[in-house]
Amino acid sequence: MKRIAVLPEGSVSHEAIDFLFDGEALDLQHSKLISDIFRAVDSGSVQYSVIPIENTIEGSVSLHMDWLVNEVDIPMQAEWVYPSIQNVIGHGNEFVMGDGTYDFGKITKILSHPVAIPQCQNFIRQHSPDADLEGVNSTAEAVEIVKKNPGKGWVAIGTKLAAQKHGLDIMAERVTDHDNNYTRFVLIGHEPVSIPREPDHVKTSLLVTLPEDAPGALHQVLSAFAWRKLNLTRLESRPTKKRLGSYYFYIDVIETVDSVLLTAAMAEIEALNCQVRVLGSYPCYTYPSRK
Numbered sequence: 001m002k003r004i005a006v007l008p009e010g011s012v013s014h015e016a017i018d019f020l021f022d023g024e025a026l027d028l029q030h031s032k033l034i035s036d037i038f039r040a041v042d043s044g045s046v047q048y049s050v051i052p053i054e055n056t057i058e059g060s061v062s063l064h065m066d067w068l069v070n071e072v073d074i075p076m077q078a079e080w081v082y083p084s085i086q087n088v089i090g091h092g093n094e095f096v097m098g099d100g101t102y103d104f105g106k107i108t109k110i111l112s113h114p115v116a117i118p119q120c121q122n123f124i125r126q127h128s129p130d131a132d133l134e135g136v137n138s139t140a141e142a143v144e145i146v147k148k149n150p151g152k153g154w155v156a157i158g159t160k161l162a163a164q165k166h167g168l169d170i171m172a173e174r175v176t177d178h179d180n181n182y183t184r185f186v187l188i189g190h191e192p193v194s195i196p197r198e199p200d201h202v203k204t205s206l207l208v209t210l211p212e213d214a215p216g217a218l219h220q221v222l223s224a225f226a227w228r229k230l231n232l233t234r235l236e237s238r239p240t241k242k243r244l245g246s247y248y249f250y251i252d253v254i255e256t257v258d259s260v261l262l263t264a265a266m267a268e269i270e271a272l273n274c275q276v277r278v279l280g281s282y283p284c285y286t287y288p289s290r291k
């Protein structure tokens with residue numbers, strides 16, 4: 001049975017890993033902190049860890065991308081996209097009105113993961129503009145905190161799974177600003193992983209650092225992919241954190257790392273005095289396609 005570190009029961013990450021393995025029995029080690037989830041592979045307590053890296057509404061989960069690059073050296077072994085369906089969860093009796101609907105104006109505090117709160121801005125602005133907003137370690141933790149604090153007017157933004165686990169009410173369903181709210185997850189680990197279905201495609205993630213003061217260097221890097229007709233699906237700059245104005249480029253390519261074309265492109269980029277680090281070459285799965 002695969003041992004996998006993941007955020008607490010009822011988190012979006014938990015729902016997402018169950019989807020990836022399609023009901024396969026897994027030995028899930030739930031941890032409260034994403035930092036512990038990153039470290040779990042290196043400490044040997046698990047084979048793989050589940051890391052959310054990008055969201056449709058919020059974009060990159062920068063903290064997690066930075067951890068992948070700066071804090072650990074663990075390859076990505078699979079990527080999948082899963083819907084982040086967020087709901088308002090609370091002790092319904094604190095807010096219920098005579099007609100059975102909820103008075104969201106009575107909400108004093110909304111707790112959730114800092115990435116989930118901005119996904120629901122419109123709902124919050126419209127229904128509970130005066131509520132305090134508090135970011136916690138996961139959507140599941142937010143639901144647990146609300147459960148333990150009845151009578152205070154607190155609600156959480158989280159999954160139905162978490163509401164069920166803690167016996168709380170779903171006061172409003174699907175409250176994200178856009179229906180197509182998906183999160184991209186990666187599985188990191190030192191060994192390739194077997195997943196019980198065919199991937200949609202294979203991708204390689206590269207981290208490219210340009211030489212200093214080299215005008216046109218990024219253009220030349222991109223040309224190495226372009227003239228080989230290699231399909232890039234992500235290009236993002238992040239600060240190297242070494243000095244202001246110094247960046248690395250995070251590049252995803254739809255190709256396996258050992259393909260002739262990508263090997264040649266990487267050699268060309270290195271010949272430009274760029275540093276190239278392979279963060280992983282892995283199968284990708286898209287919800288809900290099940291090949």
Ligand SMILES: O=C(O)C(=O)C[C@]1(C(=O)O)C=C[C@@H](O)C=C1
Pocket residue numbers: 007010011012013014052053055061084113115116137138139140183
């Ligand atoms: O808090 C959770 O439920 C998580 O799985 C974490 C996380 C994230 O870090 O992006 C995952 C997806 C959600 O959209 C919001 C939060």
